[in-house]
Amino acid sequence: MNLLWLQSGGCGGCTMSLLCHDSHDLVAMLRDAGINLLWHPALSEQTGAETVALLDACARGDTPVDLLCIEGAMLRGPQGTGRFHMLAGTGRPMIAWVKDLAARARYTLAIGSCAAWGGITAGGMNPAEACGLQYDGETRGGLLGADYRSVAGWPVINVAGCPTHPAWVVETLLGLTLGELDPDGLDALGRPRFYADHLVHHGCSRNEFYEFKASAEKASDLGCLMENLGCMGTQAHADCNVRPWNGGGSCITGGYACIACTEPGFEEPGHPFATTPKVAGIPTGLPSDMPKAWFVALAALSKSATPKRVRDNARVDHPVVAPALRKARPK
Amino acid sequence: MTRLIVGPFNRVEGDLEVTLDVQDGRVAAAHVNSPLFRGFEQILLGKDPRDALVFVPRICGICSVSQSAAAARALGDAMGLVPPPNGELAANLILANENLADHFTHFYLFFMADFARDAYAGRPWFDAARARFKAVEGAATADALPARAAFLQILGILAGKWPHSLTLQPGGSARGLGASEKIRVHALLRQFRGWLERQLFGDSLEAIAALDSIAALEAWKATRAPAASDFRLFLEIADALALDRLGRATDRFLSYGNYPLAGSPLFARGVWHAPSATLAPVAHTDVAEDASHAWMADPHALHPWQGDTRVDIERAGAYSWCKAPRLNGEVAECGALARQVVDGHPLIRELVAASGGNVANRVIARLLEFARVVPAMENWIRAIEPGEAFCHQGPMPDEAQGVGLVEAARGALGHWLVIRQGRIANYQVVAPTTWNFSPRDAAGTPGALEQALVGTPVGEGEAVPLAVQHVVRAFDPCMVCTVH
Numbered sequence: 001m002n003l004l005w006l007q008s009g010g011c012g013g014c015t016m017s018l019l020c021h022d023s024h025d026l027v028a029m030l031r032d033a034g035i036n037l038l039w040h041p042a043l044s045e046q047t048g049a050e051t052v053a054l055l056d057a058c059a060r061g062d063t064p065v066d067l068l069c070i071e072g073a074m075l076r077g078p079q080g081t082g083r084f085h086m087l088a089g090t091g092r093p094m095i096a097w098v099k100d101l102a103a104r105a106r107y108t109l110a111i112g113s114c115a116a117w118g119g120i121t122a123g124g125m126n127p128a129e130a131c132g133l134q135y136d137g138e139t140r141g142g143l144l145g146a147d148y149r150s151v152a153g154w155p156v157i158n159v160a161g162c163p164t165h166p167a168w169v170v171e172t173l174l175g176l177t178l179g180e181l182d183p184d185g186l187d188a189l190g191r192p193r194f195y196a197d198h199l200v201h202h203g204c205s206r207n208e209f210y211e212f213k214a215s216a217e218k219a220s221d222l223g224c225l226m227e228n229l230g231c232m233g234t235q236a237h238a239d240c241n242v243r244p245w246n247g248g249g250s251c252i253t254g255g256y257a258c259i260a261c262t263e264p265g266f267e268e269p270g271h272p273f274a275t276t277p278k279v280a281g282i283p284t285g286l287p288s289d290m291p292k293a294w295f296v297a298l299a300a301l302s303k304s305a306t307p308k309r310v311r312d313n314a315r316v317d318h319p320v321v322a323p324a325l326r327k328a329r330p331k
Numbered sequence: 332m333t334r335l336i337v338g339p340f341n342r343v344e345g346d347l348e349v350t351l352d353v354q355d356g357r358v359a360a361a362h363v364n365s366p367l368f369r370g371f372e373q374i375l376l377g378k379d380p381r382d383a384l385v386f387v388p389r390i391c392g393i394c395s396v397s398q399s400a401a402a403a404r405a406l407g408d409a410m411g412l413v414p415p416p417n418g419e420l421a422a423n424l425i426l427a428n429e430n431l432a433d434h435f436t437h438f439y440l441f442f443m444a445d446f447a448r449d450a451y452a453g454r455p456w457f458d459a460a461r462a463r464f465k466a467v468e469g470a471a472t473a474d475a476l477p478a479r480a481a482f483l484q485i486l487g488i489l490a491g492k493w494p495h496s497l498t499l500q501p502g503g504s505a506r507g508l509g510a511s512e513k514i515r516v517h518a519l520l521r522q523f524r525g526w527l528e529r530q531l532f533g534d535s536l537e538a539i540a541a542l543d544s545i546a547a548l549e550a551w552k553a554t555r556a557p558a559a560s561d562f563r564l565f566l567e568i569a570d571a572l573a574l575d576r577l578g579r580a581t582d583r584f585l586s587y588g589n590y591p592l593a594g595s596p597l598f599a600r601g602v603w604h605a606p607s608a609t610l611a612p613v614a615h616t617d618v619a620e621d622a623s624h625a626w627m628a629d630p631h632a633l634h635p636w637q638g639d640t641r642v643d644i645e646r647a648g649a650y651s652w653c654k655a656p657r658l659n660g661e662v663a664e665c666g667a668l669a670r671q672v673v674d675g676h677p678l679i680r681e682l683v684a685a686s687g688g689n690v691a692n693r694v695i696a697r698l699l700e701f702a703r704v705v706p707a708m709e710n711w712i713r714a715i716e717p718g719e720a721f722c723h724q725g726p727m728p729d730e731a732q733g734v735g736l737v738e739a740a741r742g743a744l745g746h747w748l749v750i751r752q753g754r755i756a757n758y759q760v761v762a763p764t765t766w767n768f769s770p771r772d773a774a775g776t777p778g779a780l781e782q783a784l785v786g787t788p789v790g791e792g793e794a795v796p797l798a799v800q801h802v803v804r805a806f807d808p809c810m811v812c813t814v815h
Contacts, residue, residue: 009369011811012344013392013494019436020480020493025473037467041341045444045466048337048795075369078644084368088338088348120389124378127370127642163392163495219505220722246480246487254491254498255505259385261495272379274497317507317721 001066010072068105077129162261223314234287345810395494397739404735418503433740502723533560584669589738635747665742
């Protein structure tokens with residue numbers, strides 16, 4: 001399968017993340033799966049006129065594009081002209097190239113939250129008129145329209161994340177080449193369910209603090225980040241704490257809140273990112289699938305039952321109380 | 332006179348277009364266009380100042396941590412916060428990890444692949460270059476990607492993930508480290524050192540850092556076969572293609588200095604003027620951005636605290652989204668070469684005295700930084716004291732301004748922040764490639780790359796001249812930082 005990768009209104013971080021994949025040899029693994037890298041902006045030899053010739057052949061249909069990977073938001077501005085990103089050497093807006101290529105592509109993949117929804121590039125007043133390939137924030141549509149289907153009949157596959165996890169990209173690509181991914185393998189937002197059917201909360205290393213609502217109060221505290229520091233891990237769809245980053249990390253182990261970067265509209269949460277919005281002292285963003293009254297009751301109960309060790313350790317940057325040694329074997 | 336438009340210019344970060352006027356087989360004039368505008372400086376207006384820590388790393392996926400570091404320092408400056416010693420050490424490790432990973436990516440994936448192109452077939456060094464550095468297929472891609480991924484596992488430990496971490500805070504690091512983390516980071520550093528000594532240098536880092544003159548470098552080279560190591564092979568190619576006579580720019584070198592430790596940085600701050608061999612101090616007030624040739628509404632040269640990023644797509648004479656930063660009105664070049672010449676490394680001072688800023692010297696200085704920074708990182712991680720504070724806290728003022736100056740891999744990065752009524756009233760970023768790939772200023776003076784390209788040979792019928800690619804990529808441009 002021929003893979004073509006283009007970047008537009010993003011930071012290139014999803015490519016940089018992909019290159020952190022922990023396979024022994026990423027390029028060989030893709031090659032082994034039958035993926036032929038037509039062109040990638042960070043890896044390929046061809047540049048300038050050589051690249052333009054290649055893109056022309058793809059847009060004409062002379063060179064088949066099986067996997068079209070788009071990284072970065074689609075920039076429609078100013079005033080719908082697309083001139084905020086003219087593809088260098090072509091004098092054409094990138095959005096025009098993407099429309100042409102997406103019409104030919106067997107599968108179209110949005111790599112990262114910018115390409116999926118608009119993402120961080122659509123923040124604030126969205127000066128560049130950024131949107132995603134098939135979404136404009138939470139609204140279906142985007143550059144290609146709500147009804148877009150690739151040649152294989154699929155909607156855009158949204159490998160969302162900011163950045164996206166290298167293994168999410170690799171498993172999506174290999175899933176398509178092996179026939180192990182089908183349209184039912186995507187959630188209602190077009191994200192591969194193998195990672196989007198998880199919550200960031202799953203496997204969180206601060207779980208004991210969460211259980212007892214022993215909360216961090218300031219950056220570098222060890223406690224749960226949900227009550228005060230803006231963590232949305234109980235609502236955000238991703239497996240970041242089951243499938244760690246860069247060998248063993250996650251936002252939570254790095255000392256900061258989940259900002260729900262796989263979700264449409266995450267760039268404008270309506271409150272400062274590192275502060276939990278509350279009404280009458282109760283966080284307004286409660287865990288998914290949980291009745292509010294139950295949460296409030298459980299939180300009050302667990303707070304009253306918090307062990308001293310958990311409470312003391314929540315508000316410091318290194319554990320000050322170790323778990324007690326048991327007098328008998330754990331049962 | 333013929334005109335060549337080169338783009339999309341790949342194996343650089345982001346999108347780049349270079350327009351060349353060619354006469355008698357050489358570039359007579361160059362115009363550098365950064366064709367992508369997202370508007371981060373507008374996006375940030377009106378936000379809670381701390382939200383900058385979420386947005387600015389996402390300016391760039393390759394200099395993400397550098398942007399975080401500059402924002403944390405600008406916020407810390409506005410808040411009057413200074414990190415505790417552990418916070419300073421952790422921040423240095425985090426920034427150094429990214430900076431060296433960027434140098435690594437540049438050399439192995441972006442830059443060297445051009446010497447493996449078929450146009451060089453038949454050169455004595457070509458077979459070795461092709462086997463090692465051919466884009467996608469060469470042995471270096473297979474070797475270097477896992478080494479890079481393993482090195483960046485340090486950021487998994489210190490910063491949760493890379494890119495786009497929120498660990499760096501105005502008062503230090505949000506990640507407390509214990510003995511286990513120290514041991515793991517140290518082991519990963521030693522593993523990376525081993526790779527560099529085996530593959531890149533074929534010698535110890537200390538021996539490379541100790542090369543203190545051109546004579547010492549020549550003697551080192553003379554005792555090794557051309558393909559003995561990747562550095563040795565680069566020196567062979569650099570000699571054969573006279574890369575020291577390619578890509579000379581302004582020879583005024585800017586470094587903000589880097590890796591502070593109790594008030595004194597590992598690399599010094601200053602401006603090196605090569606023709607007079609003099610070092611001058613630099614202050615952030617020396618910087619102004621001119622938008623006379625950018626698609627911006629206000630063309631005037633403004634200090635970044637007054638900076639303005641409203642756009643005007645119809646502006647006459649504009650040819651880039653990039654503004655033109657100037658240092659006391661003058662063009663400056665930044666990057667590893669600037670950092671090392673300002674710091675006074677004897678080999679780099681001698682190379683710059685002999686041939687100025689050029690393709691060979693820019694790459695040699697970049698590789699030298701592996702040899703100088705990895706041992707420093709080993710010392711920093713050992714110096715961390717578990718149990719002591721990593722992060723100081725403080726209130727955010729309602730009215731303040733701040734500046735954060737750091738050295739990213741590609742050079743001088745500054746963030747200028749103005750807070751009014753508790754909200755961001757202005758936020759301006761001047762990135763390394765904004766300096767190096769700046770368009771002309773109001774006086775018509777071309778930017779550093781535009782100067783460096785003049786005189787570059789263009790072969791008959793070359794649509795994408797190879798020498799031009801060497802000059803452009805030797806700067807290791809990051810276009811997404813350039814305009815942001």
